[in-house]
Amino acid sequence: xxxxxxRNPEVKKTTGCALLVVFGVLGxxxxxxxxxxxxxAVLSSSETTSAPTTATIDLxxxxxxxxxxxxxxxxxxxxNNKTPxxxxxxxNATKMEAADIVDAARAGKFTAISPDSSLWLAQVDAGRDAPxxxxxxxxxxxxxxxxxxxxxxxxxxYPQKQIGWQDLLxxxxxxxxxxxxxxxxxxxxxxxxxLAEFYAGANKTRALxxxxxxxxxxxxxxxxxxKTVRYYGEGEQATIDQVLARGRSYLDAFVVSERLVIxxxxxxxxxxxAIYPAEGTLWQDHPLAxxxxxxxxxxxxxxxxxxxxxxxxxEIQKLILQSGYRPVDLNLRLDDPASPIKKSNGVDPAQPxxxxxxxxxxxxxxxxxxxxxxxxxxxxxxxxxxxxxxxEQNKMNQAIDALTTFLDQVQGDRDRVGLVPFxxxxxxxxxxxxxxxxxxxxxxxxxxxxxxxxxxxxxxxSFAYDDLQKRGDRxxxxxxxxxxxxxxxxxxxxxxxxxDKVRRGNASGVPxxxxxxxxxxxxxxxxxxxxxxxxxxxxxxxxxxTISKLYKILSTYF
Amino acid sequence: xxxxRIIFFAVILLALIIVGVSFLxxxxxxxIPSPTAQPIxxxxxxALSIEPWVQDAAQKFNAEKRTxxxxxxxxxxxxxxxxxxxxxxxxxxxxxxxxxxxxxxAWIPDSRYLVELVNAxxxxxxxxxxxxxxxxxxxxxxVTSLFSWGIYDSxxxxxxxxxxxxxxxxIHDAAIAKGGWPDLGGDKSWGYFKLIVPNPRKNAAGLLxxxxxxxxxxxxxxxxxEDVTNPQFQKWLKELMGSVTDFSSLSAxxxxxxxxxxxxxxxxxxxLESDLLVNMQGIQxxxxxxxxxxxxxYLTWFDFPxxxxxxxxxxxxxxxxxxxxxxxxxxxxxxxxxAARGFRPANTEVSIAGNDSLFVKWQGQGANARVASTSRMRxxxxxxxxxxxxxxxxxxxxx
Numbered sequence: 001x002x003x004x005x006x007r008n009p010e011v012k013k014t015t016g017c018a019l020l021v022v023f024g025v026l027g028x029x030x031x032x033x034x035x036x037x038x039x040x041a042v043l044s045s046s047e048t049t050s051a052p053t054t055a056t057i058d059l060x061x062x063x064x065x066x067x068x069x070x071x072x073x074x075x076x077x078x079x080n081n082k083t084p085x086x087x088x089x090x091x092n093a094t095k096m097e098a099a100d101i102v103d104a105a106r107a108g109k110f111t112a113i114s115p116d117s118s119l120w121l122a123q124v125d126a127g128r129d130a131p132x133x134x135x136x137x138x139x140x141x142x143x144x145x146x147x148x149x150x151x152x153x154x155x156x157x158y159p160q161k162q163i164g165w166q167d168l169l170x171x172x173x174x175x176x177x178x179x180x181x182x183x184x185x186x187x188x189x190x191x192x193x194x195l196a197e198f199y200a201g202a203n204k205t206r207a208l209x210x211x212x213x214x215x216x217x218x219x220x221x222x223x224x225x226x227k228t229v230r231y232y233g234e235g236e237q238a239t240i241d242q243v244l245a246r247g248r249s250y251l252d253a254f255v256v257s258e259r260l261v262i263x264x265x266x267x268x269x270x271x272x273x274a275i276y277p278a279e280g281t282l283w284q285d286h287p288l289a290x291x292x293x294x295x296x297x298x299x300x301x302x303x304x305x306x307x308x309x310x311x312x313x314x315e316i317q318k319l320i321l322q323s324g325y326r327p328v329d330l331n332l333r334l335d336d337p338a339s340p341i342k343k344s345n346g347v348d349p350a351q352p353x354x355x356x357x358x359x360x361x362x363x364x365x366x367x368x369x370x371x372x373x374x375x376x377x378x379x380x381x382x383x384x385x386x387x388x389x390x391x392e393q394n395k396m397n398q399a400i401d402a403l404t405t406f407l408d409q410v411q412g413d414r415d416r417v418g419l420v421p422f423x424x425x426x427x428x429x430x431x432x433x434x435x436x437x438x439x440x441x442x443x444x445x446x447x448x449x450x451x452x453x454x455x456x457x458x459x460x461x462s463f464a465y466d467d468l469q470k471r472g473d474r475x476x477x478x479x480x481x482x483x484x485x486x487x488x489x490x491x492x493x494x495x496x497x498x499x500d501k502v503r504r505g506n507a508s509g510v511p512x513x514x515x516x517x518x519x520x521x522x523x524x525x526x527x528x529x530x531x532x533x534x535x536x537x538x539x540x541x542x543x544x545x546t547i548s549k550l551y552k553i554l555s556t557y558f
Numbered sequence: 559x560x561x562x563r564i565i566f567f568a569v570i571l572l573a574l575i576i577v578g579v580s581f582l583x584x585x586x587x588x589x590i591p592s593p594t595a596q597p598i599x600x601x602x603x604x605a606l607s608i609e610p611w612v613q614d615a616a617q618k619f620n621a622e623k624r625t626x627x628x629x630x631x632x633x634x635x636x637x638x639x640x641x642x643x644x645x646x647x648x649x650x651x652x653x654x655x656x657x658x659x660x661x662x663x664a665w666i667p668d669s670r671y672l673v674e675l676v677n678a679x680x681x682x683x684x685x686x687x688x689x690x691x692x693x694x695x696x697x698x699x700x701v702t703s704l705f706s707w708g709i710y711d712s713x714x715x716x717x718x719x720x721x722x723x724x725x726x727x728x729i730h731d732a733a734i735a736k737g738g739w740p741d742l743g744g745d746k747s748w749g750y751f752k753l754i755v756p757n758p759r760k761n762a763a764g765l766l767x768x769x770x771x772x773x774x775x776x777x778x779x780x781x782x783x784e785d786v787t788n789p790q791f792q793k794w795l796k797e798l799m800g801s802v803t804d805f806s807s808l809s810a811x812x813x814x815x816x817x818x819x820x821x822x823x824x825x826x827x828x829x830l831e832s833d834l835l836v837n838m839q840g841i842q843x844x845x846x847x848x849x850x851x852x853x854x855x856y857l858t859w860f861d862f863p864x865x866x867x868x869x870x871x872x873x874x875x876x877x878x879x880x881x882x883x884x885x886x887x888x889x890x891x892x893x894x895x896x897a898a899r900g901f902r903p904a905n906t907e908v909s910i911a912g913n914d915s916l917f918v919k920w921q922g923q924g925a926n927a928r929v930a931s932t933s934r935m936r937x938x939x940x941x942x943x944x945x946x947x948x949x950x951x952x953x954x955x956x957x
Binding site: 129130131135138141143162205206207278279280281283285326328330331333334350351352353354355357358 | 645
């Protein structure tokens with residue numbers, strides 16, 4: 001008892017110290033533990049946030065299905081789909097030419113693509129060890145046809161006789177007034193038409209070889225034929241729009257997809273018929289492909305699959321049929337009364353009977369390259385406005401950059417380019433010569449352009465036009481490219497006089513096409529459109545995209 | 559309170575604090591994984607032909623919330639052409655990936671041929687097979703589908719009138735007819751005879767078509783490298799392949815091509831029976847010319863083996879969970895669903911001779927649940943398959 005109650009103050013002091021030490025150690029350990037736990041929590045959290053992810057798909061699709069794709073993408077995005085992790089499934093869609101889609105895909109710019117044909121998918125993967133094209137499906141198909149006015153087709157024997165590429169080509173070679181067109185080889189329909197020419201030139205309908213394509217006789221045949229082509233245009237939709245705007249005097253026959261024949265007949269009282277070529281045709285099969293780009297996320301895969309299921313859904317497949325495509329859903333009948341694929345629309349659901357054999361990607365590349373050499377070279381006049389207003393808002397420098405870019409982009413050495421600078425009047429013109437002979441000189445002249453004076457736009461165009469007519473070069477496509485910002489205020493010739501002259505000259509002399517690029521808000525679009533419309537060209541604002549691709553855009557016209 | 563008690567209470571207090579803090583943190587953050595709560599992920603790479611069926615099965619399997627050792631199993635299915643997957647195995651793109659999640663737990667290729675090709679690659683690297691051929695984890699077919707001729711009836715009538723039967727020799731003779739269909743007794747508008755064969759670099763069906771053609775050419779079930787490199791055979795095969803309309807875009811969807819583009823791209827070809835059966839109705843609807851099915855003398859098929867990756871990249875739990883999904887695919891209801899898609903079930907309890915069977919529905923067009931008197935082609939060795947692919951690259955693919 002005594003021992004219990006009689007505690008030594010020294011012992012109490014020692015015990016108190018021990019307690020302090022123990023709680024001190026404990027406190028430190030708890031603090032350390034909390035610190036570690038906090039650190040772990042922070043690290044875990046930072047691991048979660050340090051791996052940014054996205055479910056958005058960047059999709060490139062071909063030009064001719066712009067309206068359909070805009071509708072599909074808008075419907076898809078409106079549905080506000082989400083991945084299991086809560087990320088929004090969105091599509092950013094961009095339209096571009098099929099051939100450009102290939103380049104953009106290979107450059108890693110898109111995670112999904114939908115060109116007009118699967119043949120471009122082979123080009124995306126050409127020369128790669130590991131394929132870039134991943135999962136893919138098709139959601140709409142349409143055969144490529146020769147669109148012809150009903151009575152013109154009947155004159156060739158339609159519908160009793162099977163009309164083929166050979167008939168079209170023979171007509172084009174024998175009748176100087178026969179005007180036909182096909183798009184450039186950067187779309188499936190243009191490529192098919194070109195392939196058909198090479199097959200015809202090699203006198204084959206299958207087993208086309210690289211040697212066939214490079215054979216002199218084949219190239220001469222294709223070159224002779226290409227001289228009869230009135231117009232190439234920026235894809236088949238642009239061709240249809242031109243024919244709708246100008247009527248049947250513009251073209252007698254042109255190569256487009258079956259869907260566009262239906263589209264045209266729905267908008268015009270004059271009727272086209274679809275000729276399914278006897279030797280064979282090609283299909284646009286509109287693939288939707290995921291690209292296995294580095295960094296592709298699982299969430300993006302999920303978005304692609306949701307989009308794939310969406311385009312294959314009954315709702316969208318019906319929309320596709322109503323748009324004039326043949327849907328991939330075989331349950332939808334083409335002979336249904338509501339289907340637009342019917343003879344009264346100029347098309348036949350039982351056609352085509354046969355297709356041309358599709359060569360390998362390597363041969364297709366050779367065909368594209370050979371076509372460029374076989375098609376008609378051009379005489380081009382660059383008509384440059386150097387009036388005082390071009391000195392405002394940096395417009396003169398922009399025009400100089402645009403002209404320089406254009407001169408750099410002119411390919412090969414076959415095109416001839418000249419320059420007509422103007423302000424109050426036309427001064428110091430340079431006549432069109434082979435670009436290889438005067439590219440450097442033209443660039444130096446362009447660089448020296450300075451802004452001053454008034455705007456004699458019509459006189460400058462008239463000068464260039466007269467010079468091209470005087471040359472009378474029918475073996476070449478003749479074109480005038482006008483770059484201006486202002487309102488005409490100094491010419492001696494009036495607009496109506498000039499457009500009359502141009503129309504008469506184009507009918508009796510060599511056809512000249514005028515393209516107008518307008519700078520700033522002052523450009524007189526009535527004048528520019530009138531000049532372009534009189535010749536089958538176009539008038540556009542000088543936005544960066546138009547300028548950077550100006551030569552490429554123009555080269556689809558000649 | 560003596561020193562011992564103080565220390566005792568201090569330790570108890572410390573333990574309580576640790577447990578409490580840990581609990582609190584795990585509740586608040588939710589980021590600290592609890593090994594027992596995580597589901598077991600089974601990643602299945604599936605051949606395209608059966609992917610819709612496997613995907614449906616996976617959805618049902620996941621909805622049933624099946625477990626293993628108390629953990630839920632979640633199956634995800636990635637569709638991938640088997641030849642593309644083969645390339646990824648060969649290049650180590652699955653196994654050498656930085657992420658373990660890139661390694662499939664299981665692979666269902668079109669054919670056992672492809673499993674053997676992967677095993678041959680890894681045997682050279684690791685000295686062992688990575689997909690087993692016996693034991694519990696062995697590669698096991700989940701369904702099968704034969705290759706049979708699918709030919710538009712109008713064309714079939716003309717061919718049998720001239721050649722009596724449809725086989726590779728008939729197709730070869732049709733392919734080399736100089737004037738095309740008119741020379742064979744067909745319509746001028748049909749153009750040349752057009753054969754459908756998938757690109758063997760994109761679709762194993764193309765490879766099997768060449769194996770089957772070789773079997774018939776030599777009239778035997780086993781072909782060797784010497785057979786493939788025989789110049790006379792190569793000439794014959796080249797003439798045959800010359801009638802294929804398009805190798806550039808045809809990949810895994812050859813019957814779909816036949817349905818979508820009709821006789822314009824192909825008069826017929828040796829194609830997967832299941833694809834033919836499910837597309838028969840659609841072809842009639844779209845082209846009003848039915849397909850005729852003819853079983854060849856030398857039979858090839860896809861057996862769709864469920865193969866579990868035996869590498870260390872996947873855990874034992876994942877392998878066992880994959881095994882559970884494999885058993886699910888072989889269950890009677892799921893096999894019945896496969897039969898409805900035109901496959902021949904691996905589960906013998908499931909019949910394809912019932913009135914609702916596609917085999918019975920299209921009997922009039924030549925479909926048959928029991929194929930009589932044919933010879934089964936044996937799987938060629940890796941060198942022979944490689945020789946066929948090399949020949950294709952040099953003579954057809956690059957031309």
